[in-house]
Amino acid sequence: PDLRNPIIISDVSDEFTQSGFGLFEKIVGTGGVVRLIPAPGTAEKSRKFFDEMNDWARAEGHAGLGYVTRKGGEFGGPIAKNHGADKMAVLFDKLGLGPDDGCFFAAGKAEQAAKLAGAARTRVADQLGLIDKDSFELCWIVDFPFYEWDEENKKVEFSHNPFSMPQGGMDALCNQDPLTINAFQYDLVCNGYEIASGSIRNQSPETMVKAFEIVGLSKEDVEERFGGLYRAFQYGAPPHGGMAAGVDRVVMLICGAQNLREITLFPMNQRAEDLLMGAPSPAALKQLRELNVRVVEQTKS
Template sequence: MNTSNIYRNRTLNNISEGDVGKTLRIAGWVENIRDHGGVSFIDLRDMYGVMQVVMRNTALLEGIGREDCISIEGVIECRDEETYNPKIPTGTIELEAHSVDVLGKVYKQLPFEVMSSKETREDLRLKYRYLDLRNKKVKDNIIFRSEVISFLRQKMTDMGFLEIQTPILCASSPEGARDYIVPSRKYKGKFYALPQAPQQYKQLLMVSGFDRYFQIAPCFRDEDARADRSPGEFYQLDFEMSFATQEDVFRAGEEVLTAAFKKFAPEGYSVTEAPYPVISYRQAMLEFGTDKPDLRNPLRIIDLSDFFQKCTFKPFHNKTVRAVRVHAEMSKGFHEKLLQFATSIGMGGLGYLEVNGDMTYKGPIDKFIPDEIKRELSGLAGLEPGDTIFFIADKEERAALLAGQIRTELGTRLDICEKNAYRFCFVNDFPMFEYDTAEKKINFTHNPFSMPQGGLEALNTKDPLEILAYQYDIVCNGIELSSGAVRNHSLDIMIKAFEIAGYSQEDLRNKFGALYQAFQFGAPPHAGMAPGVDRMIMLLKNEENIREVIPFPMNGNAQDLMCGAPAEITEAQLREVHIKIR
């Protein structure tokens, strides 16, 4: 209780039936007005709750409108029992108003109804986000976000990690996405960049002798938006460990994520217990058709490429053939809708077989499978009476992608995915390098600072496209929550890895000078990862769009509709940083 505050001496969550008869001052926003002739009612809302205010002196209501910010003094009294409101904690009491002060007036028509703002179109919500945030559901997401971040901080501290902030203005470096660049006033023609991640700094902290670091790190990437990715900026739980292996990072990641999801998951949800399943990248692409497998879906993809080379079905010859087996009743209409989906994602068709009770098949490609090897197909695919098996054929990479989409669609249409669950896994053993067909050269697949499996010997003796990296992701319900790696801490390995990707030692010295120098002064082995905070909260709140859990998000076109960014700046500002617009 604050007796000296001129606006209020109680917040609405701190008023109860025990205060009946007391004179109190409360403050907030007018959520609703009900004029019953000789008596009027206001629903007053502050951050903590809602309370009914009764005005028997109706003159007090004069000039007051919805969403006005007001302060009211009056006496707490019991409501008549027939007017109780069980939906709110203060539903058995009300405040009889004796005086009203208007603190902040609404001068123009509201752009939307605050209490139904989530049904308003998104551009309007984002333009007036401060009104949208008055909506209890929207506000609760942001309060929930604060609670999760507070928990993560405490948990990491309890696990022996030290929170350290790393710079926001840094040097541009090729880390995969586009940098946001900041021109320098003092150094003509030179630029800072906003960090895509604290990657180099956290590695330098390990070289500095800090054993376990973490931060809730802001990251900036000039990328297009998706439902699970906010354009411009996002936050991650960034952590790094010295003298650590991949398995050490797995254990730390499991501990913090399992604890967070168990604490904040909706009631009745189950969470994967540690240790999480570990799936290699190659296995993930085969069995799930994606490196972000959703383990709630029980369906698995199998490879039947070799089998179909023995058949006479020409569309499957010299192709990668993937198949998905389903045990479910399916109507002719179901097959037609699935075929429509297949053609919508670029497939020429969708072959299938149905398994009869006597283990014979029926379906459009049955006649192309020789009788003597039909039993072999049954064994390879584990077929049983009542099964349907769908076939996808294309070049290997595309066949995997299409099969993954068919698997997901089947899981959704048949409603066979596990409900009320958070299913985690690690995906590891990513390729270190890939061939860039556009640039006609070998590039890093993901993080260039990862340790190649096999070290320097592998870099010197193996085909670069066969080298795996100690890289790993954490995936939850089909969403990539985190990426990480065992870092390369050896200068010789670093020089060779970058050489394979087309960087000279001079390039390395210029672009990654700090790491290049630091690795010459006794760098320890180190490893880490960085689960995305925004995605974590989106999952925990079951929101479809990540913007629902960010206080002031940009729209899908990377615009701040509320403050008008990006915006033009003056010629004087441009001159100050030596910039001319072309």
């Protein structure tokens, strides 16, 4: 999160369990969520501002971004009309929103709504000039989930680093719901950018095997795929951890650049091409033979 941004996202799902706005009521009723993103001081903004935010959300692959306008205490927009002005006023008062504040809504499955709400929070703050570009705000992100649910394959998977130590160790792996286990992982974030990341290593062979068994791999699979690490830990290793800093991102923030290519000495373009070195270039037939690689040209349609 960018802590320079004063906008706070709120989960307002409970407000729409019984609502005149049927879409949100249906989403909440089927296990989805509704997140509210304030848009402070937007009374004088035209409908175009709100519609363009909705268009942006759709261009990003989302179903859309609902909104409510407010000027002098009067609500506008289809959500407010159908949900009811009285209910909307209660909601605004509960969240500390004023008579000239608007808001946006991100609704859907929890993960999708969270991604849209987070991106919308950043975009709204940029559009309204709410972020101090000359400040640096740091924070630690901790308690990452160790596992996550893979909806496509209907199974538990590692959410990030399978070799980090689960909080609670072997006891947690044996006795907790996997989706409630957190990992000893941590990120250092500045102005919304990860500038360092690390974890405490899972140095116990038995704990490592148990962690992989939960995602469907056997002890034999672990020995075959990660044998070097597994065998090394058989000789004993003390608890250890670390982190690595992204120096290039730190430089990017100090320079006020928008992306890493602007501060990289010989950057690749968006097609992963190095224009200075003319790379990548076609490999020679001899090189391909040494690698036992055969290239099949695709016919152009």
